Amino acid sequence: MATPVKLAVVYYSSTGTIAEIAKELHDAGIKAGAEVRLLKAGELAPQAAIDSNPAWAAHHAATAGIPLATPDDIEWADAVIFGTPTRFGNVSAQLKQFIDTLGGLWAQGKLADKVYSGFVSSATAHAGQESTLLALYNSVHHFGGVAVTPGFTDPSKFVDGNPYGTSHVDAQGNNPVDGTTRTAARIQAERVIKIAAQLKAA
Numbered sequence: 001m002a003t004p005v006k007l008a009v010v011y012y013s014s015t016g017t018i019a020e021i022a023k024e025l026h027d028a029g030i031k032a033g034a035e036v037r038l039l040k041a042g043e044l045a046p047q048a049a050i051d052s053n054p055a056w057a058a059h060h061a062a063t064a065g066i067p068l069a070t071p072d073d074i075e076w077a078d079a080v081i082f083g084t085p086t087r088f089g090n091v092s093a094q095l096k097q098f099i100d101t102l103g104g105l106w107a108q109g110k111l112a113d114k115v116y117s118g119f120v121s122s123a124t125a126h127a128g129q130e131s132t133l134l135a136l137y138n139s140v141h142h143f144g145g146v147a148v149t150p151g152f153t154d155p156s157k158f159v160d161g162n163p164y165g166t167s168h169v170d171a172q173g174n175n176p177v178d179g180t181t182r183t184a185a186r187i188q189a190e191r192v193i194k195i196a197a198q199l200k201a202a
Contacts, residue, residue: 005196006076007034007189010069011083012041012094015055017121017170018083019063020177021185025081025119025166028189034196037077039069041098055173069098071105079115079148079196081188082136086120089128090135099139112144115196117188119166133164148195150188160184 007029013019022038029036040063043050050056074080084095091099105111118136120129140147151163159180160167166184168177 003200005034005193005200006078007036007193007196008039008069008073008077008080009036009083010039010041010073010080010095010098011119012085012092012098013059013063013083014045014085014092015053015170015173016059016062017168017173017177018085018119019059019066021119021121021166021168021181022083024177024182024185025083025189028186029193032190032193034079034189034193037073038066039073040066041092041094042068044094044097071102074102074114075105075110077114078200079117079192081117081119081192083119084132084136086122086128086132089131091132102143106143109144113199114143114145115148115192115199116140116143116145117148117150117165117192119185119188121168121170123170123172125169127169129162129167130164133162133167137164146195146199148192150184150191153191154187156183156187 009022009025011018011022026038084092118133120132137147166188168181
């Protein structure tokens with residue numbers, strides 16, 4: 001593309017599932033010709049809570065070098081894909097806290113007319129995956145953003161079955177991110193970039 005779409009993949013991940021999907025979206029975005037920033041939301045949990053879960057502590061240390069998302073990253077982006085684990089059928093506090101820092105940009109109209117999408121994981125099947133994505137998109141409506149979901153726009157989407165965004169059931173870490181989820185992430189990244197490019201051209 002002549003002027004690449006600028007894509008921000010902004011996620012929160014405690015034990016690594018969402019981080020792995022975020023990396024898949026990042027890589028698919030680059031392959032689709034976008035300029036991509038991979039960014040994480042800051043941790044809010046106390047260190048004692050992190051240290052109490054070996055997988056959480058290991059992931060926290062392993063991703064220390066991933067840049068923290070800032071409002072400037074959202075202003076820069078033409079498209080944003082947000083990722084979160086489910087928290088009682090809702091967005092994680094860490095990602096929501098970051099979204100809540102965007103009020104200044106919202107007040108200036110700088111969140112409007114961008115493309116937004118979301119991805120999610122949960123420990124068990126269903127477990128609020130769709131409600132979490134729908135809750136995330138409530139913020140997009142307030143932004144005046146354009147929600148771009150994968151829908152059933154590709155035959156592969158009938159395999160994973162979630163038209164709202166990429167989702168994965170990790171079974172408390174016993175189900176690694178698999179080919180079905182990676183395919184869903186690729187389809188989502190490509191669709192987000194396609195629609196963002198059309199808006200950018202217009």
